[in-house]
Amino acid sequence: MQQAQLAKAYGKVFDAPGVVNGSARVRFVGVWPTGNVGVKRxxxxxxxxPLxxxxxxxxxxxQAIERRYPAK
Structure with missing residues (x-):
């Protein structure tokens, strides 16, 4: 995934079941240097x-980020 896609997605809410228990909609807050992903309900x-x-x-x-912000 390109940095521009991640920048556009920052702070946005996505339907992503299974990422956080008890919530199908999560807010993207970044990718850490370790490769882990920061999210909030x-x-x-x-x-x-963030979690x-x-x-x-x-x-x-x-995948939801890719669909909303396809790579150019």
Whole structure:
């Protein structure tokens, strides 16, 4: 995935079941240097820190980002 796609997706909410237990809609907050992905539940307030999920668990989120912001 290209950096421009990730930049456009930052802070946006995506339908990504299975990324966070109990929530099918998650807010993308970045990819850490380790490759893990930072997310928040759609309903989490801004004062809550992001959750870190593995790239494997975040696969549905990354696919949703690809669909919304296709690589050029």
């Amino acid at each position: 759609e309903t989490d307030p801004d004062s809550f820190g 870190t999920v593995s790239p494997e668990k975040a696969q549905s989120l990354m």
